[in-house]
Amino acid sequence: MHHPIITLTSDFGYRDPYVAEMKGVILSISPQASIIDISHQVDKFNIQTGAFLLSSVASYYPKGTIHVAVVDPGVGTSRKALLIETTKQFFIGPDNGVLAPVVHRQGIQHIYHITNFDMMLPKISPTFHGRDVFAPMAAHLANGISPSTSGPELQKITLLELGGLRKKNGIIWGEVIHIDDFGNLITNIPVEELGLSDLVNLVIQVKNKTVKLSQFFAEKKKKELLAIIGSHGQLEISVNQGSAAKKLNVKIGDPIKILEILSYPQ
């Protein structure tokens, strides 16, 4: 038997009935679905963090995986409910940007506006489309229904960028876009942007501290600051066995500046 995978990302936390209700709805429609939590601890109403998480995680899942993201401060308004088919997977959620980074990265094939009431629960609460619209849509898709059954095609979605990034005179300006539970500062600066010179020549500035690039945490002493190419291929600022966020008192959106020194022609 085939087990289609449905992932869930939300800001619902684990104390309340909401996540379990979504799972019950899914399993009632599609008993063979395999449900995986990405995270339900997105900061409340923080579309940016939800988008970061989904965009980091999705491509590790198999082709055809159905991802549902519910960070939805506009629930009950006229914001659209979306089903997006990329070259690889399916994404379901509100049209507020939470799906934007991941679907652009994977390559959009079709955008559908979910309007077919047959894809939803019979009664739709104005406050919980995660359960009443998105979960049943995902379950019907897992059952093999054609994505186009969901509603009319759209041409575009609400955009969202994960931080600003610019380069000028050999200097790169980026941002902290996520602070993980260890206190690592994840930036929006991909390793490809650093690739033109020898990486050991880079000087990274964050909060008036400068730091050079390490290959692994244990190069530095315990509690020392370091920069590293993180597990998503982006520059990260860390402390070996400690919290860079605490050490530097950094918050999401704080700037990161990268200078290149000693890069003489070879």
Place this chain on the structure above:
Amino acid sequence: MHHPIITLTSDFGYRDPYVAEMKGVILSISPQASIIDISHQVDKFNIQTGAFLLSSVASYYPKGTIHVAVVDPGVGTSRKALLIETTKQFFIGPDNGVLAPVVHRQGIQHIYHITNFDMMLPKISPTFHGRDVFAPMAAHLANGISPSTSGPELQKITLLELGGLRKKNGIIWGEVIHIDDFGNLITNIPVEELGLSDLVNLVIQVKNKTVKLSQFFAEKKKKELLAIIGSHGQLEISVNQGSAAKKLNVKIGDPIKILEILSYPQ
């Protein structure tokens, strides 16, 4: 292959071995069971919150689902272990009220006192019946054993009500029965109780504030107080993209009063 669903609700949290041990016991007896967490973050020993969660969530699951609830301050005493068959599903847990609201809502068919040692682990700890009694019982049930194998039938269980509700002279008094992770105040006042007049005429009093009923969050400005029929069909007090609990400093059990004004005969 059929995947019977077993849900788990407890106050065990996610830091300790307890939940994973229950899952290991279940999968050792019933490898094909599909285990779903409702929540393990019920406040410690808070039977009321466990009962609210289970009662909110259960009916979203398929017929035949087996629900296990372990909020069990009396573990090791003479409080009974129960298996209850309703018109729709099965419920397993201690006889302390945690199962009462949901089984009364669904309609009790049979109450069994779990006493058959063949349904339990060989060694029963005095402190962890979740693992040693309730989990194996659920797994045997998932394997298709008859519920009546568990032990003798009982005629009644310990009762528990989710808050007091009364009406007098057109005024409804209810209570806050749950405060969710967003800070929404969920009351025990179902929409049916409000149904006799036009809902726009209702005046809702909570902590010396009065508020009228909205249709969706975004009717109000960000951080403004509102009342709404929540996703479980009960009156809720909320703040648009904020926490009503913080704004009003409310705790579980605090009273909600509803007056009806301007309701002239038509």
Place this chain on the structure above:
Amino acid sequence: MHHPIITLTSDFGYRDPYVAEMKGVILSISPQASIIDISHQVDKFNIQTGAFLLSSVASYYPKGTIHVAVVDPGVGTSRKALLIETTKQFFIGPDNGVLAPVVHRQGIQHIYHITNFDMMLPKISPTFHGRDVFAPMAAHLANGISPSTSGPELQKITLLELGGLRKKNGIIWGEVIHIDDFGNLITNIPVEELGLSDLVNLVIQVKNKTVKLSQFFAEKKKKELLAIIGSHGQLEISVNQGSAAKKLNVKIGDPIKILEILSYPQ
């Protein structure tokens, strides 16, 4: 269809993409695997707690279960990646002691040093072997590959003991090795060590308080201190419906002393 079980234990928490990425990697390689979280709330970098959890939980899982533990402060250094086959199950993780207590308890059959790149993701990050090495190894094993494919056999692993235990002149000295979410103090003193005399004669000393052994929590009044043989067969210090950790201000590693009184020859 067979569903091999893979469990995950880590200090990653639930806010970040890390756990979900491991699951995506596993399901991409072994779609039929059943993934169970033991806990991802091990205190950051705390190998001891990870070892305690895994050692408590593992034996409740079926023969052949594959356990992955990622508490890995030395990631990226020369610390080895291990696959250990015991008489009952498989264990995958860093060679830093986190696997040691459980594999010694179950009985080591083979220790493999994971070096075969075919068992890993094509690109290995220096900071996240949980995703790039351990998860794919577990998935290949779930697919039925021979453990010896992982790499060469080793003769020994890094040891770790869960607290010190000694006996002298009829006195037993042990330690608090875990404080659970309820505030129960779990010690490293197994009931077998207490077995030579009548248990009612024992006097247990912790933080200048003395306490005798109870059979179950409710023997004592609410909020009273008690000692009990816990659900893992080890001595625990508890408070009935309260937190012993708060009442006594105890931390992991604090000593527990057991005296035997009134033990006259019979």
